[in-house]
Structures are given as structure tokens and as C-alpha cells.
Amino acid sequence: MFRTHRDRGMDTTTIFDVPVNYVLGRCSFGDFDDEDEPTATTLSVLNVSYVVKEWVGPWWRGACFRSIRHKIVVRDVCLHAKAGQLTAILGNSGSGKTTLLDIISGRVNGRVTGKVYYNNIECTPDIINQYTSYVMQADRLLPNLTVRETLTYSARLRLPGNLNAFDIEDKVNRVIIEMGLKHVADTRIGGTIRRGISGGERRRVTIAIQLLQNPKILLLDEPTSGLDSFTARYLISNLADMAHNGKIVILTIHQPRSDLFKMFDQVGILSGGQMVYFGASDYMLRYFSDQEYPCPQFANPLDYFVGLASIDRRNTECQEETAERVNKLVKNYASSDTYKETVFRIIEDTMKPSTRWQLLTARFTTVRRNQPSFFRALFTLLSRMTVHILRDRPSYMSRLLLLSLFVPFICVFLGHLKQTQSSVQDRIGLMYQSSQVPPYVSVLNAVALFPPLRDLYYREYRDGLYSTFTFLIAYCMHTLPFTLISSSIFSSVVYWVTGLNPTTSGFLIYSAVVFFLNFWGEMVTIVIMAIFLNPAIANSTSALIASASGLMASGFLRNLQDMIPVFQWFAWGNIFKYAGEILVANEFHNLALTCTQNDTTCLPNGNFYLDLFYPDAVDNMRRNFWAIGTMVIATILISVGAFRIKGVPNLH
Numbered sequence: 273m274f275r276t277h278r279d280r281g282m283d284t285t286t287i288f289d290v291p292v293n294y295v296l297g298r299c300s301f302g303d304f305d306d307e308d309e310p311t312a313t314t315l316s317v318l319n320v321s322y323v324v325k326e327w328v329g330p331w332w333r334g335a336c337f338r339s340i341r342h343k344i345v346v347r348d349v350c351l352h353a354k355a356g357q358l359t360a361i362l363g364n365s366g367s368g369k370t371t372l373l374d375i376i377s378g379r380v381n382g383r384v385t386g387k388v389y390y391n392n393i394e395c396t397p398d399i400i401n402q403y404t405s406y407v408m409q410a411d412r413l414l415p416n417l418t419v420r421e422t423l424t425y426s427a428r429l430r431l432p433g434n435l436n437a438f439d440i441e442d443k444v445n446r447v448i449i450e451m452g453l454k455h456v457a458d459t460r461i462g463g464t465i466r467r468g469i470s471g472g473e474r475r476r477v478t479i480a481i482q483l484l485q486n487p488k489i490l491l492l493d494e495p496t497s498g499l500d501s502f503t504a505r506y507l508i509s510n511l512a513d514m515a516h517n518g519k520i521v522i523l524t525i526h527q528p529r530s531d532l533f534k535m536f537d538q539v540g541i542l543s544g545g546q547m548v549y550f551g552a553s554d555y556m557l558r559y560f561s562d563q564e565y566p567c568p569q570f571a572n573p574l575d576y577f578v579g580l581a582s583i584d585r586r587n588t589e590c591q592e593e594t595a596e597r598v599n600k601l602v603k604n605y606a607s608s609d610t611y612k613e614t615v616f617r618i619i620e621d622t623m624k625p626s627t628r629w630q631l632l633t634a635r636f637t638t639v640r641r642n643q644p645s646f647f648r649a650l651f652t653l654l655s656r657m658t659v660h661i662l663r664d665r666p667s668y669m670s671r672l673l674l675l676s677l678f679v680p681f682i683c684v685f686l687g688h689l690k691q692t693q694s695s696v697q698d699r700i701g702l703m704y705q706s707s708q709v710p711p712y713v714s715v716l717n718a719v720a721l722f723p724p725l726r727d728l729y730y731r732e733y734r735d736g737l738y739s740t741f742t743f744l745i746a747y748c749m750h751t752l753p754f755t756l757i758s759s760s761i762f763s764s765v766v767y768w769v770t771g772l773n774p775t776t777s778g779f780l781i782y783s784a785v786v787f788f789l790n791f792w793g794e795m796v797t798i799v800i801m802a803i804f805l806n807p808a809i810a811n812s813t814s815a816l817i818a819s820a821s822g823l824m825a826s827g828f829l830r831n832l833q834d835m836i837p838v839f840q841w842f843a844w845g846n847i848f849k850y851a852g853e854i855l856v857a858n859e860f861h862n863l864a865l866t867c868t869q870n871d872t873t874c875l876p877n878g879n880f881y882l883d884l885f886y887p888d889a890v891d892n893m894r895r896n897f898w899a900i901g902t903m904v905i906a907t908i909l910i911s912v913g914a915f916r917i918k919g920v921p922n923l924h
């Protein structure tokens with residue numbers, strides 16, 4: 273259904289009823305504003321079906337031994353909505369309401385057939401997304417920000433880059449008033465641990481975010497779920513007002529109250545992905561009466577008709593009976609005048625699209641208007657992440673002090689190191705701890721603190737607000753000060769209390785290695801969290817990678833030369849090899865050691881130890897620093913790649 277940019281580019285020379293040079297001229301130089309757009313915005317969906325593949329059988333049989341089942345989630349759905357109308361899509365759970373909104377907004381990954389038209393032009397998801405805001409079922413907000421801050425940061429990301437702070441403040445204030453959030457504007461959103469605004473207010477904040485862009489089309493998935501009847505009514509009447517002021521508003525709802533019925537201009541009822549009715553709400557009662565299903569007196573018509581279109585799966589008898597009824601309703605609707613009228617309206621409108629509008633939409637496929645610059649997006653994200661963490665004492669204390677909690681254990685266990693022969697082993701043990709603890713602590717912090725930021729990124733990335741690169745650079749920048757402070761505290765205490773090489777340069781080298789390993793651990797966890805959504809799996813995988821790497825590549829537990837070649841090759845690509853070499857070279861170079869008569873073997877100084885086990889470590893110090901720096905940067909780039917390759921899950 274949706275065509276690629278290249279396809280559209282080719283279309284522009286074939287379907288337009290105007291000379292090609294005129295088309296190119298307008299598209300290249302034409303400035304256009306809202307007045308260029310047709311006044312009566314329309315959205316049409318014609319015979320849209322959506323099929324997904326499902327693997328049948330247990331996963332361990334593998335792709336070759338499992339069959340694929342094609343599941344039709346939405347089948348031959350048609351709908352037509354125009355500016356000024358509030359359209360409600362009803363249906364029981366699993367009837368395909370969310371999927372239908374996903375199709376309209378181009379957010380599905382399976383096979384879609386049929387056509388979606390915006391202003392009578394068949395559209396790519398890019399065009400639709402320019403004009404559509406989609407309020408998903410779940411609110412994904414940062415709990416430590418206030419309502420005003422949440423909207424202000426969103427506005428900076430969503431509104432044209434040429435708007436100044438006053439314009440943005442003005443816009444935010446207007447949206448706050450429009451959504452009835454003035455009384456909680458400076459209250460924190462809150463979460464499960466610390467209470468903030470109510471669930472209904474949170475829903476309204478999510479809607480308010482989408483309203484900032486003043487969209488032509490507003491799609492809302494279950495906006496009233498979890499709301500009390502008064503709040504639900506208030507919200508729907510707000511949406512009705514917005515629709516009547518010139519927007520197309522389409523919402524899904526599965527437990528509508530009867531008093532909402534009159535607010536809907538159009539109603540669609542889905543069952544098993546098929547339309548049972550789509551048309552004017554005030555005609556619905558008559559339509560079903562004509563089908564011999566009159567709504568009983570005092571019954572809620574919306575509830576009654578949704579029930580009528582649902583399959584009762586309690587037992588086989590009920591299932592067969594209700595499935596037969598639903599099939600009949602689907603067939604009757606497909607042959608009804610209401611259906612024909614909808615299809616006729618779509619076909620009639622789409623046969624005569626405005627040429628001018630085609631020109632404009634052709635350009636909109638590739639150009640977003642006045643998007644905020646890279647730096648504006650970066651600093652907005654950075655500022656939002658920083659405010660978010662600084663408002664939450666357990667989070668920032670964990671970032672600052674978790675690493676320090678290991679300090680007493682290390683210091684008490686080892687005490688002040690002597691220069692005896694046995695202190696060689698103590699030193700190696702300390703180097704091993706110094707290289708293992710910082711990345712491990714980073715894994716713990718990232719697993720606890722990254723998921724809410726990642727979920728928000730998924731949503732905003734879907735909305736086309738910024739790139740993965742911008743998000744991850746902002747994330748790195750916001751963690752850097754914490755990493756620097758926590759690794760400095762760790763290094764300062766451990767280094768001087770245990771009495772390692774007592775020179776300033778030695779201390780700085782040790783601190784730099786601890787800092788790099790701490791930061792690397794964070795970024796490895798981010799790579800893993802790009803792949804696994806589940807934080808528990810990400811936690812164990814990252815911890816496994818960090819500890820297995822340290823075990824095999826640091827050379828502290830087993831000399832690298834004694835390992836099988838595969839492990840030696842592995843070590844060349846591993847940060848612990850280089851970090852380990854720096855740490856031992858830093859400590860053992862010119863270290864004086866003492867021998868007693870009881871010592872069976874005697875190393876007169878640290879250089880002997882280096883010659884035996886790390887022969888080039890001192891000469892390679894500079895190279896090793898370059899290697900760990902490069903690996904940290906490479907891990908950041910891999911995290912960007914992992915997010916891009918894995919794609920954005922459709923988190924509702």
C-alpha cells in the first residue's frame with residue numbers, strides 16, 4: 273500500500289496533470305504555509321487488510337521445522353473521516369482497534385494491503401506522520417518532571433526550531449489550559465513509588481504533548497481507559513470540541529458509557545478485524561434495528577452493539593452461535609447501503625484530488641518543516657535527562673556512590689600493601705578488582721535507570737523527533753559527570769589507602785583506567801538493552817559479558833600466553849587486555865620488592881615480574897590508552913547501530 277520515496281518521486285512525473293518543469297520548479301522553490309492546504313481535511317481508508325506471520329510450534333524446532341501461519345488481524349476495512357468529526361472505533365478486546373490506528377499511522381511491520389488517503393491522495397507513512405499525532409494506550413512520561421516541564425521539553429523537540437522561549441511558553445500554557453491541567457501544572461508526574469498527578473491527568477498530559485504540534489489528525493488509542501466516568505466524559509467532550517474546531521479525531525474505546533454516544537459523530541464497530549458497522553452515530557440505532565437487532569430500552573447502545581459483535585468463547589456451543597451471528601453482521605454490513613456510501617464517498621473524492629495539494633504533499637515526503645536542529649534536540653534531551661535524575665535522590669546517589677560501596681571491602685580486605693614477595697599476588701588481586709568492579713557497577717546503574725529513558729526514546733523516535741545518535745550522545749553526556757565523580761572517589765580512596773605506586777602520574781593513570789572501564793560498562797549495557805527489552809535479561813547478559821571478558825582477557829587470573837589461541841585472539845579485541853596491561857605496568861614498573869630467607873623464589877623488583885608476564889606493557893602504555901579510548905567510542909557507535917538494527921518496537 274505505502275510506496276517508497278523513490279516510488280513517489282517517479283509518480284510525480286506521471287500522475288500530475290501539469291508540466292514536469294512546473295512541478296520541479298514549485299517543489300524546489302515554493303514556500304508554503306498552512307493556507308496552502310485544503311480547508312476540509314479528509315482521511316480515508318479503503319479496503320485495508322493486515323496480515324502477520326506467526327510461527328507454529330515450539331521455538332527449539334528451529335525455522336526449518338516449524339510452519340508459518342498467516343493471521344489476518346484486519347480485513348477489508350473502509351472508513352472515511354473529515355475535519356470536524358469525532359470518530360469512535362469500538363470493539364471488544366482483540367478486535368483490531370489498535371492495529372487499525374497503527375496502520376493509519378504507518379506503524380505496523382506486517383503486510384498491509386489497501387489504501388490510506390490523506391486529503392484524497394494515497395499516502396506514504398511519512399506524509400501521514402507530518403499531520404498526525406498518535407496518543408498511544410500507555411503513558412510514557414518521566415515521573416520526576418512536572419507537567420509544565422514535561423510539556424516544555426516536548427515542545428522544544430516538537431515545535432519548529434525558529435520558535436523562541438516565549439513562543440514555546442505561550443504554546444505550553446495554552447495546551448495546559450485546553451486540557452484542564454492548570455491546577456497541576458507545577459506538580460510532578462509521579463510514578464508507582466512517589467505519587468504525583470492522577471491517572472486521568474497523566475492521560476491528559478500524554479494527549480497535551482501530542483496537541484503541541486497542532487495536528488490535523490489526532491489518533492487516540494483507548495484515551496479513557498482507567499478513567500472514572502466524569503473524567504472520561506470531560507476528556508471526550510474536550511476531544512469533541514477539538515474535532516469541531518477543525519481536526520479529524522479518531523479514537524478507540526472498548527467500554528464506552530452511554531452518555532458518550534451522543535458526542536461521537538461517527539462510529540465504527542470492529543469484530544475480529546472486520547467492520548460490523550461504520551457510519552453516522554445517529555443512524556446506528558436504526559441500522560441495527562433494520563438488521564433485526566433493535567437496542568433494548570434502557571440499554572447502553574454502544575455496549576449492546578459491541579456485545580452483539582463479540583464472540584463468546586466460554587464453550588463450543590456459545591462460540592458457534594455467536595460466531596454465526598458475527599459473520600452475518602459482517603456480511604450484512606458489506607452489502608449495506610451504509611458501506612456502499614462510505615466506499616462511494618472515498619472513491620468519488622480520491623478520483624479528483626487537487627493537483628496543487630499533490631505538489632505540496634510530494635515535497636512533504638522528504639522535508640520536515642523547521643525541525644529543531646541537532647544541537648537544540650541534543651541540549652533539550654541532555655537537560656531533560658539531567659533534571660530527571662537530579663530530582664530523584666536514590667538515582668543520583670546510586671550513580672555517585674554505588675561504586676564507593678566496594679571501597680571498604682577492598683581496603684579492609686587488602687589493607688596497606690607491603691613490598692614483600694607475597695604482595696605481588698595482593699597487587700594482582702587488587703588490579704583485578706579495580707578492573708572488574710567499575711564496569712559491574714555501571715551495569716547495575718544502567719539497568720535500573722536507562723529503561724524509562726529508552727521507552728520515551730522509542731516513542732519520540734517513532735514521532736520522528738530526533739535520531740538515535742542524538743539520543744545516545746545526550747545519554748552519554750548526562751552520565752559522564754556522574755561517572756567521573758564516582759570513579760574519582762573510588763580511585764582516590766583505593767589508590768592511596770592500599771598504597772599503590774605513590775606518584776601523581778601513577779594515580780592519574782589508575783584513575784583514568786577506572787573511569788574508562790566504568791563508562792565502558794555503561795555503554796555495553798546500553799548495547800544489550802537495545803537488543804533485549806527485558807531489563808532482567810539485559811542485566812544478566814551484560815554482567816556475564818563484563819565478567820567473562822575480565823576473566824579471559826585481563827591476564828590477571830591466567831597468563832594470556834598460556835591460553836588457547838582462540839582466547840588470545842579474543843583478548844586482542846577486548847578492553848580488559850589493554851586496561852590490565854596499563855594497570856600492571858603502572859604499578860610494577862620500578863616497584864622495589866624485598867626478599868626474606870623463607871622466600872623460595874625472589875623477584876628483586878617489579879620489572880622482573882613485568883618481564884616475565886607482561887614484557888611490553890610499559891612500552892605499550894600509550895598504545896593501550898588509545899585502544900581503550902577507541903573501544904569506548906566504538907561501543908557508543910555499536911549502541912547506535914544496535915538500536916538502529918533492532919528497530920523500534922511498537923510499545924503501546
Ligand SMILES: Nc1ncnc2c1ncn2[C@@H]1O[C@H](COP(=O)(O)OP(=O)(O)OP(=O)(O)O)[C@@H](O)[C@H]1O
Nearest residue numbers: 324343345363364365366367368369370371372526
Ligand atoms: N504483530 C502481531 N503478531 C501477532 N498477532 C498480532 C499482531 N498484531 C496484532 N495481533 C493480534 O491481533 C489482534 C488485535 O489486536 P489489537 O491490539 O489491535 O486489538 P484491540 O482491539 O486494540 O484490543 P484491546 O482493546 O485489548 O487493546 C490481537 O489478537 C493481537 O494479538
